[in-house]
Every structure is written in structure tokens, then in C-alpha cells.
Amino acid sequence: MLLEAHAVSKSFGDFFAVRDANLSVGEGEIVGLIGPNGAGKSTFFNCLAGDAVPTSGKIIFDGQDMTKAPPEAHARLGIGRTFQVPATFEGMSVIDNVMVGAFLRHPHQGDARDHASRIIELTGLKAQMDLAAHSLGTPGRKRLEIARVLATNPRLMLLDESLAGLTPTELQEAIRLVRKIHEMGITIVIVEHIMEVIMTLAGRVLAFNQGHVIASGRPEDVVKDEAVIEAYLGRGSHRVRRRSA
């Protein structure tokens, strides 16, 4: 297993945002995380990326205990993540944003620039290369986040609603991009509310509700699961697409 989370819990005061969550991801998989708002998906991601230290439980990546390791150590070992609310370096240009990621494996400026240019081409940001990140709009900034993480040469990418808020055409393009990333041999865990994305991309799905993993398995089975339908409360398991937070 590439990534293993054992009974991970995260509480804020008395409130458990994540409780006893288990997840194992094999090399080359695409795993989807679904669940209603506030279910604990992003909090779980933060634990996996070292952005939050779990209250209890254990996280193992490639045989190493990463439970308490800082985010920069996660990046070095090959865990990359995007943020639900894009956290691009606003005043910096698109290429400079990607270069910050590229510098992790390419300390020299020229090499980092070459690597970043390749990634920019791959992610379809070439036309906006010299624009400031803040001029991009949310979909563009989400794409830039993907590019930036990709530039760190990750083995595992954690995508937190990176495909939210796109038009249907943009969505198809983004799905193609995720596929391309997967074909590069990168393992992916993706949080998404859009069922279409989960159904087409994920080989396996975990459903969260109120901090608990309430179901897991093949996507077509999970969306039929009683508990999952219950959690989405009548919104209809096939129509849980909603605007991004």
C-alpha cells in the first residue's frame, strides 16, 4: 500500500471533524471521497498532507510514519495536495507559481523554469503563463494549483474539489487532465461533489458523513448505499452536484 490511514481522528475541542477514518490507497489507484458539506473530507485531507496533526491514529506513506511530519516533509516524500479554496501565490505570475513547486526537485533556476514550462504546457496554462495568478479566476487558479503540485513530482496527489465550479466544457477538459496525470503513474485521492467526476474517474469511493466513513467500495455500489443516500437526505444520490464552497 502506498498510503495507509489507521483510525485517524481529528477533533476541534469536543467536536470530532474526523473520527476513526481508515483508508488505504494502492499505487496507481484513483480513490474518490464524497460526503455532504462539513462531513470532514477536507479535514481528513489536511491530516493526510501534514497540515493538521491527527488527534489520534496513524498515517503511513510508503512504509514511513508520517502522522506528525510537517507538510514540507510530505512534499519531499511525494505527497502533493491542492486546497479547496485556491491558495495560489497571488502577486506572482503563473510560471513563477509553478516554479516554486519545481524548485523542490530542481534547485537551479534554469532547470526549474524548464520543468515548470513543461508542466504549464501539460496543464494547458501556456497562454496565461506570464499573467499574475490573481487575474486567473477560480477555475484557472484551481488548474494552477494542480500544475504547481505536479511540478513537485508527487507520487500521490490529494485533490480537494479541484474540479468544482467549472463549466461543462471546462469539466471535460479537467477530467482529461486528471486522467493524464494518472497515466503519468501518479496515484490520486480526489474529493468531489460532482458525481459525474467520481463515477468516471474513481475506481473506489469512500463516503464520509459527520466525520465517519459510512461506506466504501465501487462507486456504483456506494451511490446506492442506504446510509449514503440517507446522508445526502433526499437530495438524490445522483444529483448531489452543488456549487462549490
Add this chain to the structure above:
Amino acid sequence: MNKIPALSPTVLLAVALLIYPLIFSGAFYLDVGVTFLLAAISASAWNIVGGYAGQVSVGHAMFFGLGAYAPLLCYKLYGWTPMAGIPFGIAASVALAILIGIPTFRLTGHYFSMATIAVAELIRIYFGTWDLVGAAIGLQGPATARGWWDLTFRSELPYYYIFLTVLAVLLSFTYLMERHRFGYYLRAIKVGERAARSLGVPVQQTKIRALVLSAMFTSVAGSLYSVKTGFIDPESGFGILVSVQMVIIAALGGAGRLYGPLIGALILIPLQTATNTWFGGGGTGLTFIVYGGIIVLIARYEPGGIYDLWEQISPRRWRRKHAS
């Protein structure tokens, strides 16, 4: 073709600074020039950590003061050329930078700014009671030069060119830094520390390195000041005005920009000299008012300083001129 437009302001600036003393050779103008250069050096040194990394120190006088005391202390204790004290000032400043950086950079928010003010003030008060460094009276350098190595000149002209050289070295260093991984990391930390860490940027270590480099150059600025004036006391070395002046000059011109501090000094120093000349002794109080006014203007209208303001205007002017 590509490089010329970017280079020409630099060349113009260099030429202007080189020939300034030849055109304005009077003692008064030379003094203004030297003061300007020293202010530009200090603010450019501050800019590394305060501007590029966005870690706003309001206590950089601590490094300036250590740098200023070291040469005159070496002279007082051993009769050495004051120049010999410069490395000691740098060493002390580096040690202090690490001591402050390790605990404060771990915390988020304004702890770093507050800690720097507190430490600078503590050092100022302590030096005011410490007999070895002349307590409240301070230290003096050689009254007359025993040789060129004392760097004690009657004319301001040699100082002007020494300071200009140091400024050129510092700006070249900053220019290279901007293009190096380190410079990218600083800018990333400034806008998004959390995102930077997620991309593998060693935030804590990078901030400490920035503070150390900034402290080194600030210390050199302090040494240049005391070697030139041949005098230092707690207020002129560690006073809050020394710290605040660096912040204001950098912010006025454009913090985190190569030429920001230089532009800031170009505006503030003549302004300050003018108010001091017109209002005499009352000028010091006025300095505070001018500083306060500038802070309000920057905060209200243009947080990016004059540099950003210019960038917003100039592309439009350029486009209009070159419209086909």
C-alpha cells in the same frame, strides 16, 4: 533588444549617482548624498527580510547599532582601525538574528514584529547603562586619521564613493537573490505560507536565512555610519527612529522591490533634510509627523509603494505612446 529597456534605468541611475558629487560638490549637498546612500543601504538590507519575505521587523536598529558600536569599540579597547570591528559587528548581528528568528518565526501573526521592537529597545536601554560601551555618552573614533586605514576623512567625498560601492554590492546581491530559488521561496512565503509549505518550501529555515542576510547588511550599514561620523550613542545606534526609517523608506518606495528602498530614500531624505533645515532643532519632532503621514498615505492609498503605483500607470502610458 529585449534587455535594453530593462537595463537602461539601471545605467541611468548608476551614472547619476556616480556624477552627483561632481555636480553638487558643496559640503551640504555632499552630506545629503551620503545620508541618502546610507539610508538606501539600510532600507535595502531591511528589504530582504521585511520586503521580500514579508516579515516586518521594526527593530532592525539592533543590527545597525551592533554594527555601529563594533568599530568604535575595537578602536577604544585596542586602538585598532575601526574597520577591524566590522566583522565583529556582523558576527554579533548574525548571532542575534538566529536567536530572535528561531523562537519568533515558529509563531504566526505579529510576534516577530513585536519581538524585534522589544529586543531593540532592551539593547538600547542596556547600552545606555553599560560603561564598557560608554553608557549614555557612547563611543568616539579617532579624531584625526593615523593613516588611510582609519577611514577618517575630512571631506565627505571618499565616504560617498565607499557607500555607493556598498550599495551597488547589496543591490547586485539582491538582484541575484530575486532570480535564485531562495528569492522565489521568499516571495512565496510572503503571500502564502501554508501553500509554500505544501510545496516543500522549508519556511522556517528560509525565513531565518533571510533575517541573517538582512542583519549582516544592516550591520555593515551601521559600521559605515559610525566610521564616517566617528561617534555613536545608544539613540543614534539603537533608537526606534533608526528602525522606523528603514521600514518607511522601503514601504514608501516599494517593499520587496529591488529599487524600492532606493526610490524611497530618494524621496524621504531630501524631504527630511529640508524640514530639518527649515525648522532647525524642532525638525526631529517634525520627522515623526512626516513618518506618521507617510505611514497613513501608504496604508490608505498604495500598500505597494511608489514602485507599484508607477507600474500601474506606466504600462498605460507606454501603450498609448506605442499604439499602432
